[in-house]
Amino acid sequence: MKRFSIFSIARNALTGHRHWEKMWRSPDPKREYDVVIIGGGGHGLGAAYFLAKEHGITNVAVLEKGWLGGGNTGRNTMTVRSNFLREDSVPFHEMSLDLYHQLSRDLNYNLMVSQRGMITFIQSSAANRIALQMANTMHIYGAEYRMLTLDEVKQKIPIFDPSPNMRLPVRGGVYQPRASMVRHDAVAWGFARAADARGVDIIQNCEVTGIQQEKGAVTGVETTRGLIKAKKVGMAVAGHGSVVASMVGQRLPITTQPLQAWVSEPVKPVLNEIVVIRSYYGTYLMQSDKGEIVVGQGCDPYPSYAQRGTFPIIEDATTSMLEVFPSFGRLKLLRHWAGMLDIPYDGSPIISKTNTRGFYIDVAGSGGFKTTPAAAKTFAHLIAKDTPHPLAEKLGLERFSSGRLIQEGGVSANR
Amino acid sequence: MLEIPCPWCGLRNESEFVCAGEADRKRPPDPEAETDEAWADYLFNSTNPKGVVREWWWHVAGCTRWFQIDRDTVTHEIAPVKERSK
């Protein structure tokens, strides 16, 4: 792997950029691997990278049914943060932030980690209470989460222009300085290039159609490019967890629902921080480096694999955005899209063994982009050692049969 | 924006309904006879298929009926399910 730098660009400029090498190979699949990872997104590619780097396992294939990074890695709103409620969540997400802040150098690939900070508006006393609970728990694990007065919020966000008759008046905010925006595609490409350089085979356009097992242990995968034997198989297929797991008869505590995101036309910088309106399950928005206002809200209200969303979500989020940024009324929606989230019952990631020996799963939780490096690292650990990483010990499937859930999301009564 | 066929009201926008989960998820008649794993399966797990799923919908803003439809989670095509008599 030739290292990237400003000098390598200058050197290549002299030859008209005709001599850049491939960022990764496109090998044909071998007949057998030590580990096969299903899913060439950030989680899968990252797991392969950590298997090679930290565990010396390089006879690894990552199988991607489409193009790498084409699932949720390329569809999210690029936000990474660690403001969570539970003692079993916070350290895991903190590790992810730590890793994100050092990955550009480790991978020799600029992930464009932009530490903008996140401000969540407090608009009721109940939201205030949750913010405090979160902040105090986070502090124990060294994560900064600070309460802001209304004046401090106004200072940080000059275009914040609350209407005098706001339905939910903003009382203040809560601020995570370390929350960041990360160039999503770069995460997949950076991991892919680094894993490829360590010998991992990345195989695109290769869909897994079945999983072979013998005596309760996995032996290989059937794919659209033939049978590939494997001693261990890891699944990191955001949005298709139930589909792949069903190949070994494993039912999962998840539903797959679209999560939409959309952007405005690009404008000059107006918004530095990532802003969350109507507290934790509300509307979030931020401005990308390119100048687009990127917006998202909660999941669509029914399961779907359609990779498109329902428009009322956008309408609803727009009303809450205009409530605090009324000048955005003449900005325009440029593009909207959806990813598919595998949402666990309790909203927390699942990194786990299964009933089939040698078959491991990584289900991302309430939006897996933020957890990519931590999930990849702990998933690699689990696959390599067959025992969970200390920071992911509670994230196994056992928590469902024992009832010790890691409740991070709202839970509806009828499920 | 889906259009859901309510057996009483006819076709209405999805915004009038609540999607209430998979219809094959039935409360065990004797929960205490279930193992912890089986009980957890009932509580938390879903089939979550990519394709046709039979599910409950609740017309909360209309006639308040609960009814089943077969919905394709990829194409969003919907077929009504004949109501069983109460």
Added chain:
Amino acid sequence: MTRLASGGVIDRQRPLRFLFNGKRYQGYEGDTLASALVANDVLIVGRSFKYHRPRGLLTCGPEEPNGLVQLVSDGDQPNLRATEIPLREGLEARSVNCWPSARFDLRAINSVLAPLFPAGFYYKTFMAGKWDFYSRFIRQAAGLGHSPKERDQGRYERVNHHTDVLIVGAGPAGIQAAKVASGSGHDVMVLDMQESPGGHLLFHPRQIDGQAGSDWVSREVGELQDRDNVTWLQSTTATGYYDHNMVIAVEHKPAESWLKERLWHIRARKVIIATGAVERPLIFPGNDRPGVMLADAAARYIRRFAAVPGKKVLIYTNNSTPYAQLETFKTAGIEIQGILDLRKNPSEAELCLASKLEVPVSVDARITGVQGRSGIRGVTYQSGAGSKTVRCDLVCHSGGWNPLIHLYSHAGGRSRFEQASAAFIPGERAQAAYPVGGANGTFSLAEGLKEATDVANSLFGESAGNRASGTPNAPAAEDEVPYRIDQIWPEKGDKGKAFVDFQNDVTTADIALAVRENFQSIEHVKRYTTAGMAVDQGKIGNPNVIGLVSRELGEEQASVGTTTFRPPFAPVSFGAIGGSERGPLIIPARTTPITAWNIENGAAMDEAGANFRRPFFFPRPDETMEDAVAREATAVRTSCGIYDGTPLGTFELQGPDTGELLNRLYTNRFDNLPVGRGRFGLMLREDGRLFDDGVTFRVDPNRYLMSCGTGAAGAVYAHIDRLLQTEWTDLKVYLVNVSAAWATMCVCGPLARAVLGKLESDISLDPTFRFLDFRDGTLEGINVRVARVSYTGELSFEVNVARRSALKLWKILMEAGKEFGITPVGSETSGVLRIEKGFISPGHEGDNITNPFDAGMGWIVDMTKPDFIGKRSLLRDVKLGGERQHVVGLLPDDEQALVADGSALLPAQGSDSRSGFQGHVTAACFSPTLKRTIALALLKDGQKRHGERVVISGLENSCVATVTEPVFYDPKGERMRG
């Protein structure tokens, strides 16, 4: 000024003055900003995104990539296309993304440094240090126009519309389809993006049915608009096609004077897509220079606006279209220097048109360079062996046509590459989307009209079982020249930048680099080079990107495929998307009959759940919140308080099996509740966690009245209704929501009986009226139901009254209570009273993780019942044992300590072997009654740790506290029963 003396639809009697980039110009009514600029010879309209190259207008329509402006005079709107802005008197606009001006832009230095900025260069550098440092500069350079600073004053509305047929596009095909569909009696809605109907007939003179195309349009449209079953909207853009034939559209000029835009939700049974096609550029070095314009666009400026974009034109093409436009150029007085045709064999018909007008044609000709930076001086081209230069000030090019298949693709329809037309056209259909005309790759007028007729007839005509429409035949039309195209890609060795995405400055070299680095999927190429990601979303450029990728890979264009078409088709203002919902309308604020009184009497309001707002506390002048809460709490403990409990959910359950149902819903028994009595019940979720609590009364043997928490009411109703309709269908119970029918006022405190005693009533308040009894009767002649329920721990009467009489009774109670110091109390005070009493709140102590045993509520769980919701999960919890978080009380050493809700708990030094997070404070307050700080908390193994000490760790303060029972006041409950 290059404006023809006659022709066009501009009104020469109505000149309009406008400002562009600080300079004053004049145009006419009927102009767009773009056409007025063309007529004023303004060549440079903006700068490109990355290299800041000067750019001129490329197109005449909404697909324009270069002419983006900030419209200063109308709300300071960014990134509008000059081609879409109707000219107004006093209009002021500026080019976006250039500094100090479009003519002289300092950032054009980027153009010189361009070799250092190949596609994807960001990914390869700036790894050292923080990206934030670099990104600050990069962000300033990015971003096109600037966001408006003032509040948007526009008003909008969102409407729902149902129609049998929706027709998108009122060009010839759309009009013809509307005629057939409406003739058979269907409800038809027609949307058209432009101000006037006609589509390309507005710009090009054609003959239909032996008359001028424009006459055909006005006659047909006039007739259609008169029909009752036709809804016709101009200036309306269909932006997205969603599930089950829902199309969203924006109407830009509603007739209603108060509206700026209207957003339509259109549910159609069938959708005819007649959106036409847009012209595609050719790829050649310098193809972005000001003065290089699409041939069809140039013709449009001349025909519709009489604006002439140059004096000497060179035409460059790979298809037949420009041959049909020669006459337009000629009659506008433009000198045609010749046609450079990439193809080796133009058709006879094409060559005939050229020779008729004495225009020389060079075949197999290829442009290799454009001379001039800010305007064109000439073009160098290769034809056969030689290289030649020709002088011109305008290059009009055509690379063929892109059918606008966006809506078809949004619907889920596939596209396929058709070699003959060298275009991606609609393939396999999804939903009821029917493309016709240009949108279907049918570029001939005659064939488009026929196609529209045939499709409409098959859907709506007699053959589809409808009554005859009376218009089964297509009108006659003739094409000047049949459409022929031969896609010929530029040579790889060409020098100079040839652009495929004008706005994002993506060149042929960038595409080649991406492929070289193994970005082979078209989606990868898009993301790596940003081709197609600009404001025009690749409308004109994407097919060229696909073509180049296919060439680099040596694959067919069909197998490269398109990137996904994402809505919206054209950008939509957030104002329109938000509709009329602003301020108080974005979330309903639900009210009770007492809400207004509470606000008038100075209540500070807070959210109460389920979108109710309720009093937080009632501050008197100069009172802090703490003062007010202490005063209100003291009143309840020593004299009398009153609060409005109406937001609580109230459900009537009727039927012989109601007792059984309640037995299964609650952890305790209800079938044995005597008529006339109430009982406190605890409801769990099936996972065994606290869900809701409340008092349920038995009114008749088969009729119960349940109350539940405000925030949980909706979920509880859904829970019960689901069980009745899907699981326990054999239970005979009807569930009726009566929450808003009744107002509930709680009179509480030791003097509560005295207050009620003042009123004329047939209800005896003597000791036989026990705790949890209820009695029906009248108070001062008003029908009421009075219940002995207490959420404060004091003697308390809950008075239920029909909404119609609520405010009257409330005022009577306030008057009667005056002498006893009756005090309205808010939710913050109720919270204090609750904490003192240790009443568990599912929303606080429940925290989604607590079971009733954790909460110390084992007393209300009847595990001998055969089954109830949550029982199985409790059995599992009990069996598995282990560490759980329990509800405890906390008494800080410092009695005045400030303890915030949500504070974390840590082990006190040397207390035991535990370490790290121990739990959190669920609710804390200063108790005015006990004159000290108290708290409820969830603490690991808390029930075993009474007497131990923990650290309460807050953001601002920390203190040490002793763990106690979670009840601080009247533990035996004597006061509320008294």
Added chain:
Amino acid sequence: MSYRVEVSSLKDYALINLRGGAPVTANWEATLDVTFPKAAHTAVINEAFSVLSLSSDHWWVRTALKNEDELFHRLSESVSGDHAAVTVVTDHFQGFSVQGADAVAVLRQGFSLDLRSLDSGQCTRGGFARCGATLQVVDAGMDYEIFVEASYSEYVERWLKVAQGHTV
């Protein structure tokens, strides 16, 4: 400037909610001497009262407020001992009248259901603005009445003003 519509709060109405199967329905029909509407969206309108069909086992009897007590007692007594629910819900709902040439222009902003499908005299329930509503068509295109849960009445009042084009 605004749409040509008059909006007013309805007064002096009473609503009695009926839930019950076929046998008890027959009792109610006998008591009121009227055949209940059995199809979706239908209603029977008499001078003294009207009966609105809301689901296969669900009706509203709408009458004048002065008849509320008497009608409630007759209806509940006619089914005493049977499995049925008779509930006065007058106060649970607030009614509004929306009248005028542009009535549909206002209502289509709130209802997503197909207003074309409802003729004069028909009724239905559906999503309306950010709550639900029961809709009675007095004169299709011109005159409609809606009932919303009373806790939403102030919200709906304001909503209707904005939808008409007024500034509030």
